[in-house]
Amino acid sequence: MVGRTRNTKSKRATLADVAKLAGVSAITVSRVLNHPDKVSDDLCHRVREAIDTLGYIPNQSASSLASARSQVIGVAIPSLSNVVFNDVLRGIYDVAGAGGYKVLLVDTHYSPIEEENMIRTLLSQSPEAMIVTGGDQTRACQRMLSSAAIPVVQMMEILEEPLDMNIGFSHFQAGFEVAQKLMACGYQRIGFIGARMDTRVQQRMAGFKEALQTQDLYHSELFTTTPSPSSIALGGELLRGLLSTSGGKLDAVFCCNDDLALGALFESQRMHLSVPKDLALCGFNDFETSAFVNPSLSSVHVPRYEMGVQAAQMILNVLKGVPNKEKQVDIGFEIRMRQSTRMASA
Amino acid sequence: MVGRTRNTKSKRATLADVAKLAGVSAITVSRVLNHPDKVSDDLCHRVREAIDTLGYIPNQSASSLASARSQVIGVAIPSLSNVVFNDVLRGIYDVAGAGGYKVLLVDTHYSPIEEENMIRTLLSQSPEAMIVTGGDQTRACQRMLSSAAIPVVQMMEILEEPLDMNIGFSHFQAGFEVAQKLMACGYQRIGFIGARMDTRVQQRMAGFKEALQTQDLYHSELFTTTPSPSSIALGGELLRGLLSTSGGKLDAVFCCNDDLALGALFESQRMHLSVPKDLALCGFNDFETSAFVNPSLSSVHVPRYEMGVQAAQMILNVLKGVPNKEKQVDIGFEIRMRQSTRMASA
DNA sequence: TTGTATGCGTTATCAG
DNA sequence: CTGATAACGCATACAA
Numbered sequence: 001m002v003g004r005t006r007n008t009k010s011k012r013a014t015l016a017d018v019a020k021l022a023g024v025s026a027i028t029v030s031r032v033l034n035h036p037d038k039v040s041d042d043l044c045h046r047v048r049e050a051i052d053t054l055g056y057i058p059n060q061s062a063s064s065l066a067s068a069r070s071q072v073i074g075v076a077i078p079s080l081s082n083v084v085f086n087d088v089l090r091g092i093y094d095v096a097g098a099g100g101y102k103v104l105l106v107d108t109h110y111s112p113i114e115e116e117n118m119i120r121t122l123l124s125q126s127p128e129a130m131i132v133t134g135g136d137q138t139r140a141c142q143r144m145l146s147s148a149a150i151p152v153v154q155m156m157e158i159l160e161e162p163l164d165m166n167i168g169f170s171h172f173q174a175g176f177e178v179a180q181k182l183m184a185c186g187y188q189r190i191g192f193i194g195a196r197m198d199t200r201v202q203q204r205m206a207g208f209k210e211a212l213q214t215q216d217l218y219h220s221e222l223f224t225t226t227p228s229p230s231s232i233a234l235g236g237e238l239l240r241g242l243l244s245t246s247g248g249k250l251d252a253v254f255c256c257n258d259d260l261a262l263g264a265l266f267e268s269q270r271m272h273l274s275v276p277k278d279l280a281l282c283g284f285n286d287f288e289t290s291a292f293v294n295p296s297l298s299s300v301h302v303p304r305y306e307m308g309v310q311a312a313q314m315i316l317n318v319l320k321g322v323p324n325k326e327k328q329v330d331i332g333f334e335i336r337m338r339q340s341t342r343m344a345s346a
Numbered sequence: 347m348v349g350r351t352r353n354t355k356s357k358r359a360t361l362a363d364v365a366k367l368a369g370v371s372a373i374t375v376s377r378v379l380n381h382p383d384k385v386s387d388d389l390c391h392r393v394r395e396a397i398d399t400l401g402y403i404p405n406q407s408a409s410s411l412a413s414a415r416s417q418v419i420g421v422a423i424p425s426l427s428n429v430v431f432n433d434v435l436r437g438i439y440d441v442a443g444a445g446g447y448k449v450l451l452v453d454t455h456y457s458p459i460e461e462e463n464m465i466r467t468l469l470s471q472s473p474e475a476m477i478v479t480g481g482d483q484t485r486a487c488q489r490m491l492s493s494a495a496i497p498v499v500q501m502m503e504i505l506e507e508p509l510d511m512n513i514g515f516s517h518f519q520a521g522f523e524v525a526q527k528l529m530a531c532g533y534q535r536i537g538f539i540g541a542r543m544d545t546r547v548q549q550r551m552a553g554f555k556e557a558l559q560t561q562d563l564y565h566s567e568l569f570t571t572t573p574s575p576s577s578i579a580l581g582g583e584l585l586r587g588l589l590s591t592s593g594g595k596l597d598a599v600f601c602c603n604d605d606l607a608l609g610a611l612f613e614s615q616r617m618h619l620s621v622p623k624d625l626a627l628c629g630f631n632d633f634e635t636s637a638f639v640n641p642s643l644s645s646v647h648v649p650r651y652e653m654g655v656q657a658a659q660m661i662l663n664v665l666k667g668v669p670n671k672e673k674q675v676d677i678g679f680e681i682r683m684r685q686s687t688r689m690a691s692a
Numbered sequence: 693t694t695g696t697a698t699g700c701g702t703t704a705t706c707a708g
Numbered sequence: 709c710t711g712a713t714a715a716c717g718c719a720t721a722c723a724a
Binding site: 012055057058059060061062064065070080081083086087089090093097102103104105106107120121123124125126143144147148231232233236262263266267269270288289291292293294 | 358401403404405406407408410411416426427429432433435436439443448449450451452453466467469470471472489490493494577578579582608609612613615616634635637638639640
Binding site for chain 4: 015027058068069
């Protein structure tokens with residue numbers, strides 16, 4: 001190593017280093033970076049050259065400390081492996097990134113306790129806003145969120161009493177309408193298989209059950225649930241279980257998501273059950289696979305990317321001082337009936 | 347604004363606030379948080395109470411600035427929507443989280459230019475280490491990474507000249523072996539469909555092609571590629587295209603990933619082509635779907651979660667001062683032949 | 693347009 | 709075991 005003018009031990013260059021090299025004061029360098037319009041073109045140019053030659057990268061911690069602006073948005077999702085959150089995240093990242101914000105992402109593993117800890121960690125980074133999933137945070141967690149005094153969006157479902165802003169759709173209503181569709185198709189022995197059983201899945205199931213009850217078609221022995229995480233393999237297992245306990249008297253099954261539904265479909269095929277002739281299947285989330293598999297799978301489509309986009313936009317609006325028209329947005333859903341369920345009887 | 351004793355306007359509590367309430371000095375509070383063993387139980391207790399009643403959350407920016415330890419690991423992946431990276435990320439998050447590190451994640455959209463910008467942003471957060479994808483960073487980006495003087499892991503593929511540490515597998519070799527397997531099954535008219543065509547896909551294709559050439563079975567007209575991102579829909583389209591241009595003389599297709607392969611499989615079914623009788627298919631990445639779809643799909647299995655885990659562990663080791671035995675780890679792959687390709691001829 | 697002084701909340705260093 | 713003081717690197721408020 002060659003001895004250099006100052007940074008003896010090749011430490012990261014600072015504003016001061018750049019300033020010295022450019023022959024200006026530190027604040028001028030800062031301005032070139034943050035308010036270029038407030039600096040003469042001449043200096044601006046000289047400073048940029050110095051920045052380049054030094055490979056200067058601003059220290060965001062110092063900036064954050066001095067300005068109380070971290071440029072970070074904290075995001076908490078319950079699972080990194082659940083593909084559902086990918087699309088939402090993509091929306092958030094696209095909008096946040098375009099707005100100059102970084103995203104600090106944590107995975108709460110569907111546990112409110114973990115969520116509380118992760119959100120505490122997140123808050124220690126002084127995020128300028130937070131996006132969290134659902135509404136079952138611990139009391140302590142909600143207090144933290146509130147006293148952080150930053151915009152918060154709770155996403156994925158419509159909440160009775162949002163902490164601040166809220167975007168999502170009614171899982172209860174979605175479940176309810178799926179049941180209506182299946183009944184309209186003439187199915188009588190209608191079952192349900194669910195996994196993970198987080199709040200949103202529970203609501204889907206509750207809505208589904210309620211609709212069945214209106215027609216006296218709810219049979220508790222046709223409902224199977226497990227706290228295990230969803231997978232295609234599990235979908236097959238649950239279907240087999242349901243078929244055996246129901247004594248074969250089963251003509252339609254609503255699966256709480258497309259993982260289970262695809263598993264059930266593939267398992268049906270292996271058991272030489274014809275879908276939808278022997279058994280109708282309906283999933284939830286509408287994966288791309290569902291539209292292309294044979295027979296194609298009926299499912300509930302949700303504009304997830306759009307939800308992420310809007311969640312981030314609501315945040316950016318508040319951060320920019322533009323008030324949102326609505327603090328709560330119902331993004332809706334759409335039931336897509338395909339080949340795995342027969343046409344509604346006229 | 348009123349002159350304040352301390353926080354007139356419910357600002358976040360600071361170390362000083364906690365210290366005052368507990369009747370100790372700020373540094374003692376700091377120690378309770380970071381080196382509890384160096385503080386008497388009595389004080390420790392009093393301080394913790396004060397922390398609780400104030401709902402104190404440390405300011406990581408200040409900590410980072412003062413200690414030069416950000417507790418952040420930066421991660422750059424090329425796509426948030428590609429499921430492949432989910433598993434890797436899960437591994438990284440699990441290990442990093444357990445080690446007390448946060449993960450700052452960026453999506454480079456498969457663009458070295460974007461990657462350079464995003465990594466610059468990442469570096470401004472003073473991460474203590476970086477995990478990036480592959481080796482085709484821009485020169486400038488590699489310089490930044492090097493001069494950051496932090497541990498760096500390049501993952502997903504084995505590199506000739508890693509910047510620092512490296513974990514992955516040889517995509518060339520994987521493609522090569524897939525071709526060998528197909529040829530061993532007796533296929534003669536072997537095609538390839540590829541999308542996105544990033545470095546790793548190109549290597550798979552190159553290996554595949556080279557193996558075919560050894561047996562004089564490479565036919566350029568049976569290779570189709572597109573820069574478009576992969577999807578199931580695209581797999582179907584590419585297969586249709588290939589079938590029409592090849593005049594039906596095609597008996598096996600290697601798809602650069604399982605998205606395309608599933609699309610090709612579903613499309614074959616709609617065209618009433620029997621797989622593998624009329625056409626054999628092999629994918630890459632081994633999604634869960636591939637093992638369960640009918641017919642099940644041959645694919646190349648890669649220990650992605652494990653790769654994420656090990657990448658993070660290599661980082662943590664360096665950070666803890668424990669040297670890694672290897673700076674480069676070949677995590678391997680495994681070709682899983684299933685029903686979509688016929689058995690190798692004896 | 694540019695610069696000076698000051699403080700952001702924490703930790704390292706050194707005293708006691 | 710505990711505390712005083714001085715950084716850490718940058719941006720705000722004010723001057724020039």
